[in-house]
Amino acid sequence: MSTWHDYLKKKGHPPDWPYPVRFEQEQEVAADVLVIGGGIAGCWAAISAARQGLKVALVEKGDTVRSGAGGPGCDHWCNAPANPLSNVDPDEWAEHMADRPYCNGIGIQIQCRENYDCLLELEQMGGKVRDTGDDYVGAEGRDDKTRLMISPRYTRVHSYVPGMVKPATLKSNPENKLNNVVIRVWGTTFKPALKRECKRLGVRIFDRVMATSLLTEKGEQGTRVVGATGVNNRTGEFMIFKSKATILATAGAGSIWLISTELGGYSNMMSRTITGDGTVMAWKAGAELTTMEATGVLRIATGLKHKWYTGAGDASYENVPLVDANGKRLPLPIQGWEDAGAMVPTMDVEQKIREGIAKGEYTLPFYGDFPAMPDVERRATWNLMLGEESTTKIIINTFNKAGYDGSRDLLQSYKYIEGNSLPQWGEAGYGGGLLVDWNLKTTLEGLYAAGTQMFSPEDHSYAAATGRYAGRKAAAYAREIGGSRISREQVNREKARVYAPIKRSDGMEWKELHAGIARAMQYYCSEFKTENLLNMGLGTLQKIEKESVPLLFALDPHKLMRSLEDISLLNYAQIIIHASLARKASSMPLNFRRIDYPAMDPPEWRKYITIKQENGKVKTGELPMAFWGHMKEQYEAHNKDYTGFYKGK
Amino acid sequence: MTKEKLMAIPNVTTPSSPVVFNPDICDGCNTCVEVCQIDVFMPNPEKGKPPIVLHPDECWYGGCCVNECPRPGAIEFKWALQHRGYWKNKATGEIHQI
Numbered sequence: 001m002s003t004w005h006d007y008l009k010k011k012g013h014p015p016d017w018p019y020p021v022r023f024e025q026e027q028e029v030a031a032d033v034l035v036i037g038g039g040i041a042g043c044w045a046a047i048s049a050a051r052q053g054l055k056v057a058l059v060e061k062g063d064t065v066r067s068g069a070g071g072p073g074c075d076h077w078c079n080a081p082a083n084p085l086s087n088v089d090p091d092e093w094a095e096h097m098a099d100r101p102y103c104n105g106i107g108i109q110i111q112c113r114e115n116y117d118c119l120l121e122l123e124q125m126g127g128k129v130r131d132t133g134d135d136y137v138g139a140e141g142r143d144d145k146t147r148l149m150i151s152p153r154y155t156r157v158h159s160y161v162p163g164m165v166k167p168a169t170l171k172s173n174p175e176n177k178l179n180n181v182v183i184r185v186w187g188t189t190f191k192p193a194l195k196r197e198c199k200r201l202g203v204r205i206f207d208r209v210m211a212t213s214l215l216t217e218k219g220e221q222g223t224r225v226v227g228a229t230g231v232n233n234r235t236g237e238f239m240i241f242k243s244k245a246t247i248l249a250t251a252g253a254g255s256i257w258l259i260s261t262e263l264g265g266y267s268n269m270m271s272r273t274i275t276g277d278g279t280v281m282a283w284k285a286g287a288e289l290t291t292m293e294a295t296g297v298l299r300i301a302t303g304l305k306h307k308w309y310t311g312a313g314d315a316s317y318e319n320v321p322l323v324d325a326n327g328k329r330l331p332l333p334i335q336g337w338e339d340a341g342a343m344v345p346t347m348d349v350e351q352k353i354r355e356g357i358a359k360g361e362y363t364l365p366f367y368g369d370f371p372a373m374p375d376v377e378r379r380a381t382w383n384l385m386l387g388e389e390s391t392t393k394i395i396i397n398t399f400n401k402a403g404y405d406g407s408r409d410l411l412q413s414y415k416y417i418e419g420n421s422l423p424q425w426g427e428a429g430y431g432g433g434l435l436v437d438w439n440l441k442t443t444l445e446g447l448y449a450a451g452t453q454m455f456s457p458e459d460h461s462y463a464a465a466t467g468r469y470a471g472r473k474a475a476a477y478a479r480e481i482g483g484s485r486i487s488r489e490q491v492n493r494e495k496a497r498v499y500a501p502i503k504r505s506d507g508m509e510w511k512e513l514h515a516g517i518a519r520a521m522q523y524y525c526s527e528f529k530t531e532n533l534l535n536m537g538l539g540t541l542q543k544i545e546k547e548s549v550p551l552l553f554a555l556d557p558h559k560l561m562r563s564l565e566d567i568s569l570l571n572y573a574q575i576i577i578h579a580s581l582a583r584k585a586s587s588m589p590l591n592f593r594r595i596d597y598p599a600m601d602p603p604e605w606r607k608y609i610t611i612k613q614e615n616g617k618v619k620t621g622e623l624p625m626a627f628w629g630h631m632k633e634q635y636e637a638h639n640k641d642y643t644g645f646y647k648g649k
Numbered sequence: 650m651t652k653e654k655l656m657a658i659p660n661v662t663t664p665s666s667p668v669v670f671n672p673d674i675c676d677g678c679n680t681c682v683e684v685c686q687i688d689v690f691m692p693n694p695e696k697g698k699p700p701i702v703l704h705p706d707e708c709w710y711g712g713c714c715v716n717e718c719p720r721p722g723a724i725e726f727k728w729a730l731q732h733r734g735y736w737k738n739k740a741t742g743e744i745h746q747i
Contacts, residue, residue, distance in 0.1 A: 002670045002699045005658055012654075015701060018691045062686035066713040071686055188716070208688070233688065261706075271709040273686055327739075371739045394712020395734070398726055402747045404736050409745075412735040558688055558704070 017556055022237035023502055024495070029204065031057035032478040033471070034243035036211045036228060036278060039068020040460055041451025041467030042249035043194035044118065048471025049247075050201035051648060054478055057241060059230055061250075061273050061561070063207045064195045069251060069270065069452070074187025074460040075389035076151055077129070079108070081181045082116040085143050085150055088179050089172035091632040096168055097158065098631065101589040101601075102291050102608065104456040106438055107466050109631040111458065115465040117645045119183065122464075124646075126193040128186035136384065139376045140337050141184070149184040149384070152318065156340030178340070184380070187388045187460070208234045210561045211277060213494045214246065214285040214447070219487030221613060222286035224445035226484040229494045233561035236502070238495055242486055244478035247448040247470050250278030252433065252457070253572045257426040257521045258298060259514045275565035276572035278453050282434055283575055288443040288612040290455045290623065292432030292579035294590040298425040317343075318381050321372055322413060325363040332415075357416060365417050367410035378406050423527040428576060431590075433457060435610055438628070438638040439477075440470040443612065446481070448474045455608075500552070501563040507551030510562040516544055517570050525577050530596045538577045545570060575611065582609045582620040664729035667708040668715065670699035675723035681714035690714070699723070 008014050033049040035042045038060030046058040060067050080086070081093035094112035098105040123129045130147035131137075141150035155178040169176055198205060209230040217223035225246045230239035254270030283289060319336030323329055330353060335343040345353070356362040370378050386392045404411070433455040434442045441448050450470035451463035524537025549567060554560035583590075584597045585605035608623040628634060667689075668681075677697040682690040687707045690700040710732070718724050733747040 002672075002693075002702050003661075003666055003705075004701055004703055005661055005665075007701055008658065009653070009656060015691065015694050018694065062688070063683050066684045066711070066717070067686045072711045072713050072716070271686060271711065272707055365735075367737060369739075391709070391711045394710065394715055394726055397712070397715070398728065398747055399734065399736070401725075403745065408738060408740070409736045410739050412737065562707075 019234040019557070021557070022232070022235045023499060023557075024236075024238060026238045026240060028240045028242070029057055029206070030242045031055045031204070032244050033057075033474050034228060034241050034246045035059065035249060035471070036246065036281075037068070037249035037251070037451075037453070038062075038064035038195075038205065038207070039249060039251065039451065039463065040070040040074075040191075040194070041453065041463040041470070042068070042247070043191070043198055044464045044467030045247045045249055045448075045450050045471035045474070046198050046203045047194065047201060048468040049475040049478075050198070050203050050471075051646065052472070052475040052479070054475050056201075056203045057206065057243070058198060058203050059206045059209050059211050059228070059239070059241065061208070061210045061233065061277075064198065064205055065192055067273070068191070069274070070187065070390065070460045070463065071191050072188065072390045073388050073393055074185060074190055075385045075392075076153060076459070077115065077119055077183040077185045077461045078153065078459045079111050079181060080116045080119065080183055080461060081112050081179070082114075083119075083148065083180070083183060084146060085148060085180045087173045087177040088170050088181060091635075092170050092172045093179070093181060094631055096170060098626075101587075101606070101625065102294065102456055104436075104454055104458075105626060105628045105631050106436060106440070106634075107454055107456075107458065107462055109628075109635045110440075110469045111462045111465045113465075113635060114469060114642075115461040118461065118464045118468055119185070120645050122190060122193060125197045126189065128189045129183070136376055136380050139380045141180075149380070150178075150180045151182040151184045151385075152337045152340055153182040153335060155179050155182075155337070184384055185388065186384070187390075188393060206230070206239065208232055209239055210564060211250070211281065212498050212564060213490075214281045215240075215242075215486045215490055216285050216444075217484055217487075219490030219493075221284070221615065222444070224484060225285060225447040227486050228281070229491060229498070231498050231557070231560065231564070233557050236557035236560065238498070240486070240491060242483070243446075244481050244483060245446050245448060245474035247450060247467075247474050248278040248282055248434065248442075248453045249450045249463075249467055249470070250276075251452045252276060252279070252431065253428045253569055255298075255514075255518070256428050256569055256573050256576070257424070257518050257526070259511065259518050261511045261515060272562075272565075275568045276428070277565065277568045278449075279433060279575070280568045280571040282442065282444070282447065282449075283571065283613060285444060285447070286613055287447060288435045288610050288621070289432055289575065289579075290435045290608045290610045291590070292575050292611055293583050293592055293609060294431030294456075295426035295428060295576075296431060296591060298421050298427040317368075318385050319373060319377050320368040320370060320381055320411075322366050322415075323369045323372075323410070324366055327369075328362065329369075330362060330366060353416070366413040366415060368413055369410055370406035371408060371410065373406075375407065382406050424522040426521065426526060426591075428572065431456070432576070432579065435623075438634050439473040440466060441473065441477075446477070448477075498560075498564065500550070501554035502560055504551070504553035505555065507553045508548055509553060510559060510566050513544070513548055513552060513563070513566045514569060516548060517541065517566070517573055520544065521573055521576075525573075525580060527593065529580060529592070529594045531581065534577050534581050538574060538581075541570060541574050541577065545574075578618050578620070579609055579611050582611065662706040665705055666702055666727055667705050667710065667729065668702065668724055669727045670724050671722055672699050674720050675699040676720060678719065680717055680719060681724055684713040684717045686711065686713070
């Protein structure tokens with residue numbers, strides 16, 4: 001009896017709400033540094049600020065032990081050129097990786113300089129980063145002295161998509177040895193270790209609290225951030241946080257263009273918790289954002305959750321050769337030692353395979369040929385890489401339990417038979433975010449950002465390194481600055497907004513509102529963008545805000561959280577359209593196509609579009625490419641006091 | 650014919666149970682309730698009993714509930730039919746599905 005309807009049938013009534021109900025009640029918390037979001041970046045930020053001896057509060061919508069995109073696990077520690085097996089110079093590697101349009105050179109430089117220190121600190125906290133059990137002796141990339149395991153990723157091809165990063169011979173690696181900048185790790189051990197460390201350092205953790213807004217000096221837009229509000233999604237209690245410095249470390253927005261109302265928690269690869277809350281609260285407070293017009297291709301996952309990467313590598317992931325139904329090898333990249341990092345096929349290869357399928361040259365379905373691999377490589381891919389990655393651990397465990405044996409069995413690939421993501425399904429998750437400077441400070445006084453919260457974010461170790469850095473910088477600021485008063489009027493306004501849905505028991509529930517937002521984005525801000533369509537989209541979203549949001553109803557604190565998340569998504573969608581209207585040119589790297597401005601990346605539009613609110617009005621601006629200046633020099637100028645790997649207690 | 654009273658219940662959310670509990674093994678420790686980032690579960694009102702899957706439609710299939718369970722076999726994934734992966738025995742060509 002673990003379904004709700006079983007309980008109902010047995011007891012004759014639904015279960016009571018299992019937690020105390022405290023709608024409208026207030027709890028006030030004061031901290032030197034407030035961290036919003038307890039994922040990888042947030043935990044590292046909290047740890048790093050707490051090490052400075054400051055009072056730190058951490059707010060997390062789920063439970064810090066496993067929350068965030070990297071909560072369940074992590075398979076690769078990317079861009080770690082400072083590791084002892086690397087054959088490249090960290091600064092040169094950072095510059096090379098930042099040689100991509102619309103990336104975040106500040107974050108990449110921090111990652112390349114500091115993420116190996118993070119990894120050593122993780123090990124100190126109890127995370128597993130080496131093959132200490134000698135399980136993979138003989139695997140390619142395993143160093144017998146340090147027991148570190150280098151991944152084939154980026155050894156020669158430096159991006160997921162061949163050609164995205166230009167091949168280059170680095171000055172620090174003139175003989176073109178393998179770069180060795182990515183480390184295979186036991187990432188399922190990381191998040192519990194980070195939570196333990198937060199607790200050990202006295203960080204006050206507020207799990208199951210959704211932050212809802214930033215509090216600003218005098219309650220005005222554009223002033224110093226002095227705290228935040230939140231709502232407990234189990235009890236409904238209202239939280240008021242006062243802080244000297246605040247670090248935003250929530251994620252991007254996962255499913256703006258699509259919701260499956262059946263699989264509401266799994267409309268794409270991201271979890272439902274990723275709803276752009278942090279970006280939207282910063283926007284309302286007046287912070288400047290950038291690259292908000294960028295969209296990715298939504299990696300379809302709805303109903304396809306029996307594999308790890310959708311539409312791309314799946315069974316071929318890292319060293320697994322892909323074969324057709326007759327065992328014929330396919331020319332798909334395998335992100336392994338033989339092709340040294342490539343994961344997504346080029347257009348030519350894609351075309352060749354599609355034609356081959358039509359002509360009968362390749363027979364569907366395709367398979368990952370695990371039995372063809374050397375035993376140690378097969379185990380490294382299956383147990384270490386997939387067994388330690390985010391949501392894949394449960395997948396491989398299920399396969400194992402059902403009798404799958406990689407030494408004997410081919411694993412089916414769904415590439416081509418699952419179809420493609422529709423062109424009107426976009427993804428915002430890894431595009432826009434907060435504009436930051438070399439202190440990872442946003443354009444608002446007292447507000448910092450890390451990880452996916454910043455514009456053009458990268459991966460797990462990027463979140464770790466930038467979180468740790470933001471914690472350090474925010475702590476330095478908090479130490480110097482005095483406290484500030486929060487505005488009671490601002491708190492009252494926010495309280496009224498937050499609790500509106502619980503005052504109704506009919507109207508519109510959160511899934512319908514989400515579906516309405518997604519449909520508007522599919523129609524008006526998708527494959528075909530024009531001034532007229534975008535304006536129609538903005539009008540539709542504004543109409544939803546005016547007419548449908550006041551109908552939202554929530555039956556309990558959990559559904560209240562989902563409703564508030566929808567309002568975040570709605571605001572996020574509007575920001576995307578404002579930014580899209582501001583870019584009057586098309587752009588390949590931003591996956592941005594304007595029918596009325598078809599020229600692709602004309603020189604005058606090779607710049608970042610920035611966007612913020614000033615006195616409630618949308619204001620756009622621009623920044624040149626590589627606006628962060630000389631990466632090495634800037635980093636060094638801002639980090640004269642950096643002491644490397646943490647040796648304190 | 651069942652003598653059970655028939656209740657009027659709306660359609661059950663699909664998929665209705667992304668995870669299933671074995672009440673003989675589960676001791677109601679609620680570790681799964683705590684580690685789920687989505688808050689899919691609620692503790693059973695009766696202490697010592699398996700949690701109730703309150704929001705199955707919000708499951709991210711992250712697997713932490715199963716991975717973290719201190720009592721192996723107490724909870725397992727029941728993949729929805731459309732989620733069940735396939736494999737093939739390389740020697741015999743026999744096809745299997747989860």
